[in-house]
Amino acid sequence: MIFANLPVLLVIIPLIAAAICTVLPWKHSPWALATFATFASFLCICKIVVQIYAGSTIIYPMGGWLAPYGIEYRIDKLSAIFLLLISGVASFAIVYGMPATQKEVAENKQKFFYAIYLLCFSGLLGVLATNDIFNIYVFLEISSIATYALVAMGKDRRALVASFEYLILGTIGATFFLIAIGLVYSMTGSLNISDIAIKIRPVVNTIPIKMACAFFTVGLALKIGIFPLHLWLTNSYTNAPTFVSSFLSGTTTKVGVYILIRITYGVFGHDFSYIDLPLGQILILLGSVGILVASTAAILQNNVKRMLAYSSVAQIGYIILGIGMANVPGASGAIIQAIFHGVSKAAMFMAAGAIMLSVKGVRLEHFEGIGRRMPLTITAFIISGLSLVGIPGTAGFIAKWYLLQAAIASGMWTVFAVIIISSLLTLTYVWKIIEVAFFEHMDAGRGSVNEAPLIMLIPMLGLSFITIIFGVWPVYMTGYVSQIVTALFGG
Amino acid sequence: MTLDALNYWVSFILMMIGFFGIVSSGNLLKKLICLTIFQVSALLFYISVGYVKGAAAPIIKDVIIDYVNPLPHVLMLTAIVVGVASMAVGLAITVRIKEEYGTIEEDEIAELDFKKHKRESKKK
Amino acid sequence: MQFDNSFLIQFALSVPLLAAFFAAIIPYRNVRDSFMVTTSLALPFFVFKIYQFMVVGNGVLEWKLYEIIPGIFLHFKIEPLGLIFAIVLAALWVVSLVYSIGYMRKNNEGNLCRFFAFFCISIFASLGLAFSANLVTLFIFYELITLATYPLVIHNRSAESKKAGRLYLGVLTATSAIFLLPAIILTFNAAGTTDFTVGGILTGKIASDFAMFIFVLYILGTAKAALIPLHKWLPAAMVAPTPVSALLHAVAVVNAGIFTIIKVTVYIFSINNLTKITSEFGQYGDWLLYLSAFTLIIGSIIALTRNKFKELLAYSTISQLSYALMALAMFSPKGLIAAILQMVAHSLAKIIMFFTQGSVYAVSHKKKISELSGMGRVMPYTFAAFSVAAISIIGLPPTLGFLAKWDMLEGAVEGEQFIVVVVIALGTMLNAAYFLPIIYKAFFEKEKAGNGIVINRKHGEAPVLMIISICSTAIMVVALFIWPEKLIALAGMVGK
Amino acid sequence: MQEIVVLRVVVRLLLPFILMYALYILFHGEVSPGGGFQAGVIFAAGFIAYSLVNDLASLQKILPHFVVRIINALGVLIYAGVGVTTMFMGGRFLGFSAFRVLPADGQKLGIMLVEVGIGMVVFSVIMLVFYSFGERSGDDS
16 A cells, blocks of 8 residues: 555655654764665665566556646656666765764754755655656755755855855746746646646747747756856855765756756657757757866866866766757767766765865865775775776766767767767876875875775765676666657657 | 737846846845845746636635636745745855855955965965 | 587686786785796686687687677677787786796885786786677777776886876877777767678778778777877886886787787778778878888887887887788788788797896896897896897797798788888898897997996896796797797688 | 833734734635635744744743744644555545545545644744844844
């Protein structure tokens, strides 16, 4: 009986836990509860994914009101894989986050910290689970508002400014999204995504729908952090608490990507968005320029966290490229890239955070000689870094492979060149860290620097091994993704 | 263009006013105020979408008449809450910024940050 | 039930991994060394078994693991060219392992666990490259070789070696990412497969100008073959300890480059197809021939001007590799055989030369040619072996090098490529010009006192482990001249 | 602080009515305009008015900070708990029809409970915002 309610349980478990978190009196109990809730959601999702892998889409009408009148939760293959990503990264991150948060967040604020985290988590899952477009907006805002608060809890006062910036841009993005929903609603009279997808067909070539498409894209571009709108991303990832940056880097932007795919492919249809409208060209242009500029910027950074943030912008560029090319390998590449960028970037932020905690700094010179003192941490960092580069044997390679295939299929040789060149740029900045970590000697004045505690090591090593496992045995993943993509392209 | 579309024009003008304010003002508080204007324009837009000329408010009465579409109102109720929440967080952050920096003028904050950054890199 | 012989591949591949494992975990020097050498002896055995099974028993050996990318498997299959490479690897690995143990002990180098572990992993990667059945598998192992040899290059961690390591890694990965990977993807898209197939998978699938473009990408992507615009990494990597240089320049890395190019030429394009394609471009079609001839001459000339022993050997390597490429670029069956023979001959000879250099450095810390006067009388075995190697490289009987040059000339005359004849003649003269003086100096010149050179003959001959490995390799060079039939037969089977 | 008698008297007089009105809006919300949101805000307004004429400390004596926080958590729990309960009674999440034999009755009850929860949350959030700003030692301005 309870299994029938899994789609909604996965959202409300963190929500309820968040409420309880704020009143828990004992020291580690908020963390324990947050961990429990995260894992509970994760297990629900695992169960759902098993069901979905067998081939069924799960539909859950809220309160028993059927769509299109009621709000409907609908989990198909596309949302399932993103659900798995979000909850997986969150499970690893929350385990990792305990010691880091202990040091970075004041004792009396910790329960709110975890409560806000749970709200954010619940919001992200809600976006993925629901099939109601207005509900997506609400959940998106729940998670975003929670994110602003989380970022503002950073130790440095620059975190506040970053968070404010993020708030302004995020809210603008959300309002654009809201207006787009209004336009679509006024033309179709429905808020249910599957329903809209049908009702939009006769009116698809009207001006309001085109406007809606534009508003959606701009709004989501702000949320995702697509190249010229990425300023908030770099600042907030750099200054947020360690746990938050590792959690956010793996999740929030990926949810934005999910919505973009869901709406442009699933609702408007890929031929309308990317062929009738010049959206494809715009995304490809922004993606390519973004990849090159952000990778170069990442090379020039001295602060490793900021370098990782710029690298995120560049990696998002790949996703956008894949989406913009709007063909089967492109979309597959975009999805795989979104998933594994999430996984490996989370691991990298975790490793950088662990190093920051033991060396008390995150600039390049703090990494000197880390390779000897914290070998496992740096291993996790390197493996994930190599996955970003796209070395064969890591999941990043599979994503690049698909993207290159897509570039060939659509005959875009510039894109092809951009992908190749940028993987070299990526290698350069990853290599910079490896070199410093292994071939410089640590300052004697650093004192004792020890390996990170086990509770931090296991999550980051776990995440980095996931990239290897799926890089070496990609067949299940690629098979699953190709099913998603065929469904998106209406096969 | 007729006056039928007036609501939409007003909402888009409001939106642009808000947007302009966000971009142009350097004071964080003013930015937040403009952000609210920006959000409110979306509310107006929705209400206009749901409005039916000459119809009554959607409350059940014995005499059946035309109702305006209640759904946009409900949606906007939620949107208002979302707006209030983000406003609350924004104000809280502004207070904290004031405490930490002693100012809420954007250029002054940037200057303070820059100075700190320079000090840090010099220390190295 | 049919007996599945793919276990031979699995065993052969696991031998170097096992050795690497021993090297990594055993902290005691003697135990570690004996374990490694014992393990390494298993590799020639398995390779011999594979040879028996394939050539004598006419069987097919392959091992398909699983899909790494949709449509592409991690797939090993043994064909004659890979077998030749594997034989060279198996023979020289044992030799160079024994030599390195002697060298590292003599020089008291540190970090031996890591050193030997990566040494063995490099061999594993090369073996995987030799056995790979499609381009993607090949690419993976190609990259693995680069990554596994990098820690060896920067073994002593000086600022200089770090810089060299950066150049090494930069050139090799950059070229493979920018040129090789796109070439593979284009091939996959055009042919729908990346399996190495006799007759070429691109034959008749694409227009010849596009085929030429892909071919150019392949050549540029294989920087390990050290053609001249992409050769810089090779002299730079000379900062590594000598056994590593031997491994890089004779066994694993450069051979991997040549091997990849030959493999692509034969099994992706096929010789006949390439002849057709190049003929459509007139005299520009022979660009690879001209480029390798240019590299050959320039490399030799630079080698002439070098006084540091290792640098001389590095540039000599560059020019020797170009022999193989030039032979290949004639795109004739004879040229192919010559290229393969040259690959083998050069490996054997060059490893002896590096060993010689290492021995000299180990006993006397001499690095320059000008300091070698009289060393031949102090270290007679070492320099006797060196002379054999020099003769082989110059291309005189009774060495394997002669056979390679002979086939090359034959092929050139058959194909009426007279420029090749001229270049080979010129190259031979240049080779003689920089190797013969060394031999002369070592055996016939008296060591000069003064000028900072201290006469010290007390060090005597190198340790016995090093002598054994040098001399046994020299014997191989001569033996293969006397009984070359099997090797030539095997080379003749390539692409058929 | 200057004592303003009129204000004190008026607030004291109005306070029960404000609270009563809030409750009316809450429980009459499903048949007339109103509901948890509005009720919560009005309820909080009453308390805030009280603290404005007295001071924060005297309000916190009646309604301590941690109580507000518990009310907040409780509100969310009521809201979600109602949904979860329906789940255990065989319905969907928030499927109130499961509460009673007649679906319409069930809906009525469910909505009422949910509105109570919302009212509590809104009330407590407003109070929390008020408290956390009021408790700060405002040395500037």
